[in-house]
Amino acid sequence: MALVSLVIAPAHAQFGGLNLKKITRDASNLDSDGCPKGKKKSIGGALLGGVVGQMAGNAVSKSGVGAWVQIPDVEGQLTKSIACKLDPQEQVQAAEATLTATRSNSETAGEKPDVGSSASWNSNTREGVSGSSTVVGRNNAKGGKGQDCLTVVDVIIVDGEETRATKQMCRSPGSKRYEIVA
Incomplete structure (x- = not known):
C-alpha cells in the first residue's frame, strides 16, 4: 500500500x-x-x-545528536580523517595505540618516547580493519612554553584501503600524555 x-x-x-x-x-x-x-x-x-x-x-x-560524535576517550589522540572511518571501539583501539607509541620505555619521570616507537592494533569488531601509530620525529619548536612535541603518523587499513594521517602532538612539562596540537 x-x-x-x-x-x-x-x-x-x-x-x-x-x-x-x-x-x-x-x-x-x-x-x-x-x-x-x-x-x-x-x-x-x-x-x-x-x-x-x-x-x-x-x-x-x-x-539534537550530531552526525559524527567524538568519543571523549579518543579526543586529542585521533585526527578526524582517521576517526571518522572507524567504529567507536576501533577509535578506542587506535587511541590506545597512539598512547602506547608515545609512552616512554622508561619509568623515569620526564623521559621521552623513542623516535620509531610504534604500536599496532587489529579491530575486535570488523574483519579487515587494522592500524598503527608510529613516532616519526621530534619537533619541540612547534610547542613552545617548554612543551615536548612529537610527529606521529597513524595508518589505518579498512577493507584493503589505506589511510594515513600525520599529526603533531605535544605535552606540557609535568604531563604524561601527548595531545594533538593545531
Whole structure:
C-alpha cells in the first residue's frame, strides 16, 4: 500500500520537505562525516543517497545528536580523517595505540618516547580493519612554553584501503600524555 502511494503521489508530495538542488550539489563535495570521498558516485546513486542522507540528517538534527560524535576517550589522540572511518571501539583501539607509541620505555619521570616507537592494533569488531601509530620525529619548536612535541603518523587499513594521517602532538612539562596540537 505504501509503495503504491509512493508511485501514485506527485514528486513534490513524496519529497516536499527535501531540497533536491542541495542534495545533488552536496553529493559532489564531501561525505556527511567529513571524510574525503573515495570513488565517484553515479548521479542516480548520489541522488538516492542524498535523499536518504537528508532525511536521516533531518531526523538526527531534530533529535539534537550530531552526525559524527567524538568519543571523549579518543579526543586529542585521533585526527578526524582517521576517526571518522572507524567504529567507536576501533577509535578506542587506535587511541590506545597512539598512547602506547608515545609512552616512554622508561619509568623515569620526564623521559621521552623513542623516535620509531610504534604500536599496532587489529579491530575486535570488523574483519579487515587494522592500524598503527608510529613516532616519526621530534619537533619541540612547534610547542613552545617548554612543551615536548612529537610527529606521529597513524595508518589505518579498512577493507584493503589505506589511510594515513600525520599529526603533531605535544605535552606540557609535568604531563604524561601527548595531545594533538593545531
